[in-house]
Amino acid sequence: MPRYLLSVYGPAERPEFATYPFQEAMLQAFADTGAFNERLHRDGHFVFADGLEPPTTATTVDGQGEKPAFTDGPYLEAKEHLDGFWVIEAADLDVALALAAEGSKACRGRVEVRPFRTEESVRALPAP
Amino acid sequence: MTGPTVEQAITRVHHEEWARVVAGLARRFGDLDVAEEATAEAFVAAAERWPREGVPPNPGGWIATTATRKAIDRLRRESQRDAKHQAARMVYDDSPPEPTGPVEDDRLRLIFTCCHPALAMEARVALTLRLLGGLTVAEIARAFLVQENAMARRITRAKAKIKAAHIPYRVPSADDIRERLAGVLAVVYLVFNEGYLASEGNDPVRVDLTDEAIRLGRLLRTLLPDDGEVVGLLALMLLTDARRSARVSRTGELVTLDEQDRGAWDRTLIAEGNALVRERIEAVAAGGDPPGRYQLQAAINVVHTDAPSARDTDWSTIVALYGRLVLLDPSPIVRLNRAVAVAEVDGPGVGLAEIDRLAEVLDGYHAFHAARADLLRRLGRGGESRAAYDRAIDLAGNPAERAYLTRRRDQLAG
Numbered sequence: 001m002p003r004y005l006l007s008v009y010g011p012a013e014r015p016e017f018a019t020y021p022f023q024e025a026m027l028q029a030f031a032d033t034g035a036f037n038e039r040l041h042r043d044g045h046f047v048f049a050d051g052l053e054p055p056t057t058a059t060t061v062d063g064q065g066e067k068p069a070f071t072d073g074p075y076l077e078a079k080e081h082l083d084g085f086w087v088i089e090a091a092d093l094d095v096a097l098a099l100a101a102e103g104s105k106a107c108r109g110r111v112e113v114r115p116f117r118t119e120e121s122v123r124a125l126p127a128p
Numbered sequence: 129m130t131g132p133t134v135e136q137a138i139t140r141v142h143h144e145e146w147a148r149v150v151a152g153l154a155r156r157f158g159d160l161d162v163a164e165e166a167t168a169e170a171f172v173a174a175a176e177r178w179p180r181e182g183v184p185p186n187p188g189g190w191i192a193t194t195a196t197r198k199a200i201d202r203l204r205r206e207s208q209r210d211a212k213h214q215a216a217r218m219v220y221d222d223s224p225p226e227p228t229g230p231v232e233d234d235r236l237r238l239i240f241t242c243c244h245p246a247l248a249m250e251a252r253v254a255l256t257l258r259l260l261g262g263l264t265v266a267e268i269a270r271a272f273l274v275q276e277n278a279m280a281r282r283i284t285r286a287k288a289k290i291k292a293a294h295i296p297y298r299v300p301s302a303d304d305i306r307e308r309l310a311g312v313l314a315v316v317y318l319v320f321n322e323g324y325l326a327s328e329g330n331d332p333v334r335v336d337l338t339d340e341a342i343r344l345g346r347l348l349r350t351l352l353p354d355d356g357e358v359v360g361l362l363a364l365m366l367l368t369d370a371r372r373s374a375r376v377s378r379t380g381e382l383v384t385l386d387e388q389d390r391g392a393w394d395r396t397l398i399a400e401g402n403a404l405v406r407e408r409i410e411a412v413a414a415g416g417d418p419p420g421r422y423q424l425q426a427a428i429n430v431v432h433t434d435a436p437s438a439r440d441t442d443w444s445t446i447v448a449l450y451g452r453l454v455l456l457d458p459s460p461i462v463r464l465n466r467a468v469a470v471a472e473v474d475g476p477g478v479g480l481a482e483i484d485r486l487a488e489v490l491d492g493y494h495a496f497h498a499a500r501a502d503l504l505r506r507l508g509r510g511g512e513s514r515a516a517y518d519r520a521i522d523l524a525g526n527p528a529e530r531a532y533l534t535r536r537r538d539q540l541a542g
Contacts, residue, residue, distance in 0.1 A: 002294045091294075091296075092294045092298075093294050094298075094300075094304075096294075097246065113293075114293075115293045115294060
């Protein structure tokens with residue numbers, strides 16, 4: 001079954017209650033997201049989901065040289081960064097979009113839906 | 129001597145069969161690229177062979193069979209490049225369409241796929257014209273004043289997204305169909321308006337696009353005969369198109385409704401549009417769904433085409449219909465149209481007061497300034513009228529419209 005990445009972005013500088021106006025709102029969003037995750041499990045869509053620590057905790061690694069190089073900070077310099085994501089299985093994009101709409105409502109954020117490559121699409125890549 | 133008849137036969141089959149063949153192949157092989165290219169190749173083969181061999185007794189069947197063979201050839205060639213996956217690619221769906229939606233015609237699946245809300249509007253329009261209308265990429269590019277390779281990229285990218293993101297080849301479920309159909313109708317109406325009100329370029333009307341939109345409207349009516357809005361949109365396009373030849377003067381100037389030669393209106397199209405609107409009025413009276421935006425706009429057009437002269441127009445009915453339209457769609461443009469009708473019933477002062485309330489949102493829209501200019505002129509406020517005409521001329525993209533507005537401005541006394 002097709003897999004989709006559902007990503008949620010947030011500002012690079014996180015305020016005290018993340019992107020939420022106050023603590024109760026944050027806790028309510030967490031609870032709603034938990035309930036949404038339960039539903040994904042129940043209906044067989046769930047593959048993986050989690051939230052990320054702020055981008056300031058990221059380390060970027062380049063292992064292509066002789067010795068790996070480590071850089072403090074995220075790969076992209078951006079005003080917004082990936083905050084959390086789901087990996088789901090859905091029969092087609094219509095199902096994935098409907099789930100993303102529910103997830104968006106639960107976590108109070110916009111959700112980007114992006115398909116994973118499939119065996120077929122990898123095979124269709126131009127041969128070297 | 130057979131030249132023109134063969135050509136005509138090909139054109140006719142192209143009109144009648146293109147969408148059906150593409151849609152059938154798309155279901156069978158699960159690949160829009162293969163479906164599109166195989167169908168195009170079949171028509172190339174027809175253009176080569178029919179003049180020599182004569183038009184086959186069942187031209188549509190010939191195209192369908194040839195296109196299927198081309199598709200299989202193509203898949204075979206592709207899979208030979210990658211022998212490992214030959215087996216996988218050759219398993220195609222040859223089953224009859226599954227009854228997943230209210231109608232099982234493959235063309236309907238194709239329409240909903242091309243007009244999927246996950247695609248950008250311009251991609252939906254281009255895909256619909258290519259895969260359902262059978263227009264070439266070059267024709268679509270020309271119609272939208274885009275470079276051909278840019279248009280080709282747009283179409284390729286849209287097809288790649290459909291494939292990679294698994295946009296389903298399916299008629300939406302009963303829960304979603306109304307909203308999704310509204311999206312399809314919006315695409316068709318956009319094509320029509322782009323043809324009728326060409327916003328850019330030097331042709332005041334692009335007949336190919338209006339004709340294509342009407343053909344798509346007729347196809348939708350065949351596929352979804354009971355949907356009121358499908359009927360409404362077709363009626364609206366027919367009634368609007370009926371006035372096409374009266375709408376631009378011989379010198380290339382826009383002729384507004386009140387100044388058009390009503391004898392030049394196409395009575396056949398008007399009769400067809402009227403019949404469709406009547407059909408809807410009866411359906412609504414018999415307890416059907418209340419009319420949507422296209423049915424209301426079609427009804428407004430019937431009021432215009434029914435009037436023997438501009439003076440005889442039943443403006444109060446038009447105001448009432450716009451009132452209902454505003455309830456469904458309170459957008460500033462609908463309110464602008466309503467205000468113009470109000471001016472005819474209650475006088476230009478009342479109309480102008482309504483229009484002026486839209487100034488903030490519609491300041492960048494030429495029709496807003498054109499409507500204001502006309503009402504200010506009728507109120508004898510020449511200076512303000514002139515300024516409004518100037519703004520409208522600056523903003524109008526259509527040459528016929530600019531010519532009309534310029535003449536009206538220059539006719540202002542003083």
